[in-house]
Every structure is written in C-alpha cells, then in structure tokens.
Amino acid sequence: MKLINTTVFRLSLSFAAIFVLIFTIAITLVYYITFAEIETQTDLELLHEMDELEIHHHTQDNAQLMVRVNDRERYGEHLGHFYALLNGDGNYISGNQNLALLIKNALEDDEKIHYTETEAEGGKEDAILRIAHKKLSNDMYLIVAQESSSLYELREHTLSAIFYSVLVTLFLALIIGTYMGRLVLDRINKINEGMDQSVATNFKQLINVPETDDEFQALTLKLNVMLERIERLLSGMRQVTDNIAHDLRSPLSRMRSRLEVTLLQSRSEEEYKNVMEQTVDDCDELLNTFNSLLSIAQAEAGVRGKDWQTINLEDLLIHLAELYEVIAEEKGQKFICSSSSSIEVIGNKGLLAQAVSNLIENAIKYTPVGGKITLELDDIDNHPIIRVMDNGLGIAEQDRERVLERFQRLDGARSSPGNGLGLSLVKAVMTLHDAKLVLSDNRPGLKVELIF
Amino acid sequence: MHILIIEDDKDAASYMVKGLTESGHLVEHAADGKSGLGQALTGDFDIMVIDRMLPERNGLSIISALRAADITTPVLILSALGEVDDRVEGLKAGGDDYLTKPYAFSELLARVEALGRRSKPEVSSNKLELADLTMDLLRHKVTRGGKTINLQPREFRLLEYLLRHTGQVVSRTMLLEQVWDYNFDPQTNVIDVHISRLRNKIDKGFEKNLLHTIRGAGYSLRETH
Numbered sequence: 001m002k003l004i005n006t007t008v009f010r011l012s013l014s015f016a017a018i019f020v021l022i023f024t025i026a027i028t029l030v031y032y033i034t035f036a037e038i039e040t041q042t043d044l045e046l047l048h049e050m051d052e053l054e055i056h057h058h059t060q061d062n063a064q065l066m067v068r069v070n071d072r073e074r075y076g077e078h079l080g081h082f083y084a085l086l087n088g089d090g091n092y093i094s095g096n097q098n099l100a101l102l103i104k105n106a107l108e109d110d111e112k113i114h115y116t117e118t119e120a121e122g123g124k125e126d127a128i129l130r131i132a133h134k135k136l137s138n139d140m141y142l143i144v145a146q147e148s149s150s151l152y153e154l155r156e157h158t159l160s161a162i163f164y165s166v167l168v169t170l171f172l173a174l175i176i177g178t179y180m181g182r183l184v185l186d187r188i189n190k191i192n193e194g195m196d197q198s199v200a201t202n203f204k205q206l207i208n209v210p211e212t213d214d215e216f217q218a219l220t221l222k223l224n225v226m227l228e229r230i231e232r233l234l235s236g237m238r239q240v241t242d243n244i245a246h247d248l249r250s251p252l253s254r255m256r257s258r259l260e261v262t263l264l265q266s267r268s269e270e271e272y273k274n275v276m277e278q279t280v281d282d283c284d285e286l287l288n289t290f291n292s293l294l295s296i297a298q299a300e301a302g303v304r305g306k307d308w309q310t311i312n313l314e315d316l317l318i319h320l321a322e323l324y325e326v327i328a329e330e331k332g333q334k335f336i337c338s339s340s341s342s343i344e345v346i347g348n349k350g351l352l353a354q355a356v357s358n359l360i361e362n363a364i365k366y367t368p369v370g371g372k373i374t375l376e377l378d379d380i381d382n383h384p385i386i387r388v389m390d391n392g393l394g395i396a397e398q399d400r401e402r403v404l405e406r407f408q409r410l411d412g413a414r415s416s417p418g419n420g421l422g423l424s425l426v427k428a429v430m431t432l433h434d435a436k437l438v439l440s441d442n443r444p445g446l447k448v449e450l451i452f
Numbered sequence: 453m454h455i456l457i458i459e460d461d462k463d464a465a466s467y468m469v470k471g472l473t474e475s476g477h478l479v480e481h482a483a484d485g486k487s488g489l490g491q492a493l494t495g496d497f498d499i500m501v502i503d504r505m506l507p508e509r510n511g512l513s514i515i516s517a518l519r520a521a522d523i524t525t526p527v528l529i530l531s532a533l534g535e536v537d538d539r540v541e542g543l544k545a546g547g548d549d550y551l552t553k554p555y556a557f558s559e560l561l562a563r564v565e566a567l568g569r570r571s572k573p574e575v576s577s578n579k580l581e582l583a584d585l586t587m588d589l590l591r592h593k594v595t596r597g598g599k600t601i602n603l604q605p606r607e608f609r610l611l612e613y614l615l616r617h618t619g620q621v622v623s624r625t626m627l628l629e630q631v632w633d634y635n636f637d638p639q640t641n642v643i644d645v646h647i648s649r650l651r652n653k654i655d656k657g658f659e660k661n662l663l664h665t666i667r668g669a670g671y672s673l674r675e676t677h
Contacts (some may be wrong), residue, residue: 280556280668287554291637307540322606323632327645354636361640418639 006188009181016173020166027162035155039130042146043115046132049081049144050113054136062138066094069142080147082129088139095143103131103143111135117148128152187216191223203231236405243407244293247419248286255282292421296406299351299428311349313384314339317377320353324360332369339377343384345452347433355429358422359388359448365416367392367445384452391445400439426450453498453568457481458488458514459530460506468501471557472564485509492518497525499568501560504531504542512545519546526567528560539635558669562623569617580615583675585654585662587615596654606631607650614663614673623670647671 003009053068066085073083073095084095090107092100108114113134119127131145187210194207206224210217262275321337328335345352356375363373367390376387395403395410402408404427409420426448430437436451455477459465465481472479480495482488485506492500492514500518504511515527529547531538539550549563580587584597592608594601603611610631614622624643628634651663664672 277667284556284668287556288637288639290554292639295636319632323634323642323646326649327640327642330645350635353634357634357636357638361638361642365640422639 003178003181003185006181006185008184009177012173012177012180016170016177019173020169023169024162024166027165031158031162038151042130042148042151043132046115046130046144046146047113049083050132050134050142053083053142053144062140065140069095082145082147084143086141086143088141090141093140096145099129099131099143099145102129103133103141107133107135107141109135111137191216191220194220195223198227203227203234240406243420247407248289251282251286255279289419289421292419292425293406295351295354296421296425296428299425299432302348302351302432307348307350308346309349310344311347311352312342312344313377313386314342316349316353316356317375317386320356320360321375324357324364328364328373331364333364333367334372335375336372337375341377341379341384343379343382345384345433348429351429351432355426355450356386356388358426362422363388363390363392363446365418366390371445386450387447389442389445389447391442394441394444394446395439397441403439404437453564454478454496455480455564456488456492456495456497456500458485458492458500458506458511459503460484461503467557468560471561475561477564485511485514489514489517492525493521493523499564500525500527501564502527502529502547504529512542512547515546528563528567530555556668558621558666559623559625562621562626562670565620566617566622566626569620580612582615582618582662582673583660585615587612594654596658601653603650603653607646607653610646610650611654614671617673619672619674621666621669621672626670
C-alpha cells in the first residue's frame with residue numbers, strides 16, 4: 001500500500017496544514033499590531049517636532065522660522081530628521097531641498113497635518129522617509145520628515161522570518177507525517193501479510209499477535225477470533241459435505257439397486273408392492289435427514305425474532321415427559337421428571353422443545369433395558385438449568401466435543417437407527433439462545449445440561 | 453370432494469392431481485396466482501391447496517383476497533419456507549393448515565381430507581360414536597360395548613381427535629400437532645407407542661379392531677379394515 005494513501009499520513013498532513021494556517025494567522029496579527037504601534041510612535045515624534053517649530057511661527061516672524069528650520073535641519077540630519085519650509089506655491093524657502101522636491105507634488109491645501117511615506121531618490125540609497133506636512137496660517141508649508149529605513153528593513157526581515165518558519169514547519173510536518181504514516185503502515189502491513197498467509201493456508205495459520213498492548217493487538221486478536229471461526233465453519237462445512245455424501249448416498253444407491261434388481265424380470269404384484277413400500281420407507285428416512293439438516297440450518301441462521309416468546313420451562317418439560325414417559329416404560333426404563341424451579345426464559349418454543357426431546361430420545365435409545373432416565377429443571381443464580389441424565393453407556397470424555405458435530409455417530413451407536421444430527425441441533429438451538437450445552441459423566445451414564 | 457390446487461411446479465402439481473383423483477376427489481389445477489384466484493373466486497370448491505410462492509400473485513395474497521370476498525373454503529398452504537414464524541404468518545393470513553415442502557403425499561392427502569371434514573358443519577353433540585365405542589365429552593367417559601374404558605387425559609384427547617376424523621387417515625405429524633401441539637418430527641416412534649397403548653385399551657379383548665395402522669401414512673379409526 002502506498003504511504004500517501006494511508007489515513008495516518010493524510011491526517012498528519014491535514015494536521016500540519018491546519019497548524020501552519022493558525023501559526024501564520026497569529027504571527028501576521030502580531031506583525032501588524034507591532035508595526036502599527038511603531039508607526040504611531042513615529043507619527044507622534046513628527047507631530048512633536050512640528051509643534052515646537054510652530055510655536056516659533058506663532059511668536060516670531062517668518063525669517064526667524066526659516067532660520068529655525070535651517071538650524072533644525074543641520075542638527076537633525078544625523079538623527080535622521082529632515083526639515084523644510086515651502087511657500088504657498090510649493091517652492092523651496094529653506095531647510096532640506098531634496099525633501100522639498102519630494103513632497104512638492106503631494107501637498108494638501110489645508111491646515112491639518114498629513115502623513116505620507118516616500119522613498120527618497122538620489123540622496124541616500126534606499127532611504128524611506130515618513131513625512132508630515134502642514135499648511136501654516138501664513139500660507140507656508142512646514143515639512144518634517146523622519147527616516148524610517150531601518151524600520152522597513154526590520155519589517156522585511158520579519159516577513160521573511162515568517163515565510164521561512166512556515167516553510168520549515170511544513171517541511172517538518174511532512175517528515176513527521178511520513179514517519180508516523182510509515183510506522184502505522186508497517187504494522188498494518190504485518191497484519192495484512194498475516195491475513196494473506198492465513199487465507200493461503202485455508203485459515204489454519206493465524207496472524208502473529210503484536211506484543212505491544214495497543215489497538216493493533218486488540219485488532220489482531222479480534223481478527224484471529226474471526227479467522228478461527230471461519231476455519232471452524234469451513235472445516236465443519238467440508239465435514240458436512242463429506243458426511244452428506246456418505247450418509248445420503250448410501251440409502252440412495254441402496255434404493256437404486258433395489259429398484260434396478262426388481263426391474264430385471266417381471267414379478268408378481270405382491271413383490272412390486274413390497275419393493276415400493278420399502279422404497280417409500282427409505283425416502284422417508286432421507287427426508288427425515290434433510291428436515292433435520294434444515295432445522296439445524298434454521299437454528300444456526302436464526303435470529304431472535306417474531307416467533308420468540310416467554311416460555312415456562314416447567315410446563316415444557318412436563319409436556320415432553322408426558323410424551324416420552326410411555327416409551328421409556330415400554331423399554332422397561334424408569335422415567336423421572338422433577339422440577340425445583342419455575343423460571344421462565346425468552347426463546348423459540350418449538351426449537352427448545354425439539355432440542356430437549358432430542359436429548360430425551362437419545363437417553364432412552366442409549367440406555368439399556370431397566371435403566372433410569374431423569375429429566376430435571378433447576379436453577380443457579382436465576383439461570384435455569386435443564387438436565388437430562390441417564391445411567392447408560394455414557395460418552396467418553398474425548399468424544400464429547402465430536403458428538404456435537406453433524407453426522408457424527410459413535411461406533412457403538414451405528415447399529416441403532418438415527419442420523420447423527422440430534423445433538424448438532426441441540427447445540428445450534430443452545431447457541432441461538434445464548435445458552436450453554438455441557439456434556440458430563442453421570443457415573444455411570446451421560447449427563448447433559450442446558451444452562452441458560 | 454372438489455379440490456382446487458394452485459401450484460406452479462408442474463411435476464408436483466401433476467402428481468398431486470393424480471394422487472388426489474385416484475383417492476376419489478375431483479381436482480382442478482391452476483399454475484399461477486392470477487388464474488388461480490380467478491378460479492377460486494368463481495368455482496365452488498370444498499378445499500383449496502395453495503402454494504405460497506407463485507408467479508403473478510403470491511399465495512398469501514390470494515387467501516387474503518378470498519377471505520375479503522367472504523369465501524371461507526378451507527385452505528391448505530404449501531411452502532418451502534419452514535420457519536416457525538412463516539407458519540404463523542400463513543395461518544394469520546387466513547390459511548387453515550400449513551404443510552412444508554418436502555412432504556409425503558400421504559401427509560398431504562390426510563390433511564386435505566381432515567380439512568374437508570372440518571368444512572362440513574360440525575354436529576354439535578356431546579357424544580362421539582363409532583360402532584360400539586362411545587365417547588361422552590361432558591362426562592369425560594369412554595365405553596365400548598357397555599364396558600367403561602379408563603383413559604389418561606392425553607389418551608382421551610388422542611381418541612377424541614381420531615373419533616372426530618373417523619374413517620380418515622391421520623398422520624403422525626398431524627397427531628403431534630393437534631394432540632400435543634408440537635411442530636417437529638421426533639426421530640423415534642413416540643406416537644406409535646401412544647397409539648399402541650390406546651389400542652390396547654380400546655381394541656384388546658374385543659372382536660373387531662377399530663384403530664388401524666396405515667402403512668407409510670399413519671392411522672385410521674374405522675369399522676372396516
């Protein structure tokens with residue numbers, strides 16, 4: 001992935017841009033406020049000079065004013081002060097001649113003080129003058145000027161300083177953005193590589209979890225959980241496909257060969273009827289398997305929806321016990337149903353009933369004649385528990401995970417009817433209800449607990 | 453019975469027509485929702501079998517239209533969708549029974565005939581009778597040949613259902629739905645055991661058996677075999 005396309009890089013850049021913008025605005029403000037203040041100070045000084053000269057004008061005659069202006073001009077030069085006196089037509093009378101020429105065309109014909117700024121040509125190089133002029137009551141123009149070249153230099157320096165610092169800031173932002181982007185990108189790339197490898201190995205290999213305790217570690221852990229789930233689903237599906245092929249193909253091929261053999265020669269009506277009845281039975285068995293698979297798929301894909309309701313577990317168990325008690329009795333088994341709880345749960349009644357009935361059917365099926373089957377409702381900390389216990393063969397510890405998978409039948413159970421889907425359905429229904437399915441040893445026998 | 457089938461799957465429809473005709477019914481078939489509704493509105497049928505997913509117009513909307521037109525002919529809905537809330541939805545729309553594909557023909561036949569029975573005005577009586585078997589609904593008492601038979605409450609309901617459908621074949625699934633109120637198919641022969649217990653009580657020791665097993669289909673309560 002290109003660095004420029006990463007979020008971190010773009011974020012760093014936008015952040016730098018915003019930062020530079022704010023910085024520029026602030027520094028420009030400071031710049032203008034400072035120089036406005038300096039200008040005000042210069043103008044005050046000019047005003048002061050002008051006031052002093054005007055006092056002479058009021059008290060003494062014109063000749064005296066001319067002398068004073070010439071004096072001031074002579075002493076003020078090294079301070080950068082310049083003075084001039086012009087007549088009403090703008091012609092030079094006394095003081096600095098260059099100044100008089102400079103201002104000649106910009107004179108304002110009233111008795112207010114006017115300030116102008118001019119670049120002095122000829123005389124000193126690059127001299128910038130701030131000039132104040134005023135028409136006196138005797139129609140002469142009094143001009144006072146101050147050289148402010150150094151101020152302008154300062155101004156230019158400040159501007160270039162601002163320009164360069166903005167440039168440096170931008171440059172640094174770019175570098176830091178690149179660095180941070182690279183840092184994050186490296187870690188993302190590691191995760192991406194891990195994902196690629198995981199996909200390449202059919203999700204068997206997981207992503208290496210980074211050691212730093214941060215969001216990348218959290219993300220990787222989450223991704224690994226997902227990959228594990230995908231792997232489980234994939235292998236589950238593969239296994240189901242294999243098993244379907246096996247479990248459904250054999251009855252189908254059995255049916256086919258029976259029909260084929262029947263067709264080899266003509267037979268009596270009775271024989272045909274027999275074969276067809278057997279075929280119907282085989283079809284029923286197949287349909288049953290398909291229906292069970294569908295039920296499991298529905299439970300697995302199910303969501304808490306319209307068909308969810310409050311279920312009284314005690315009622316549910318009592319009704320199921322009533323349905324199955326007789327079968328246990330037929331088999332000479334003892335069937336006990338007890339309840340010490342009246343807790344209700346929210347769920348899909350049909351699916352829950354089917355799940356519990358699957359457990360009861362298993363218990364009856366795999367418990368020998370004379371055995372005992374116990375159906376029990378209990379609760380711990382307000383969590384209802386349904387227990388189905390028998391004293392039959394039980395399931396060895398290492399097989400308890402496996403029997404929950406579709407079509408898995410233990411060797412000892414292969415001879416009895418069934419399709420190996422019962423416990424898969426129970427598990428799917430429990431997962432749908434956020435409940436746990438726990439298989440344990442009933443010493444002897446099997447104890448199945450549904451913990452809500 | 454005069455039966456209308458609205459089903460777009462040609463093969464399924466043709467074997468339904470064949471099977472129902474051979475079982476002694478007069479069958480008409482429509483292949484899409486629009487013409488199906490037309491036939492349903494104009495013809496005089498005892499039962500309608502309507503597929504849920506149809507071209508032109510879906511099954512549930514046909515039923516709603518029929519009910520809106522005050523046609524109360526019982527309807528059996530066929531559906532490939534087997535989730536519980538689909539069933540509820542179908543029955544809410546005005547369907548009388550619901551059958552999920554794939555289904556066995558015997559199941560369809562049994563349900564169609566049970567619905568046909570329902571459509572006839574029920575004789576309001578406190579007694580159900582078949583040959584010398586009598587069920588007194590008020591006093592919760594069953595006798596055969598004058599001899600009282602003691603039944604458990606559930607056995608009583610089972611026999612009541614069978615008596616109400618005398619002469620018809622009822623499937624195991626129907627019994628589980630109607631008597632026990634469960635909508636799933638058990639893997640074991642649980643209904644058979646209940647039936648055999650009931651048979652022990654009502655048939656054992658009597659000359660004539662009333663409760664018959666119909667191979668591949670279910671059970672039937674009737675005088676003749």
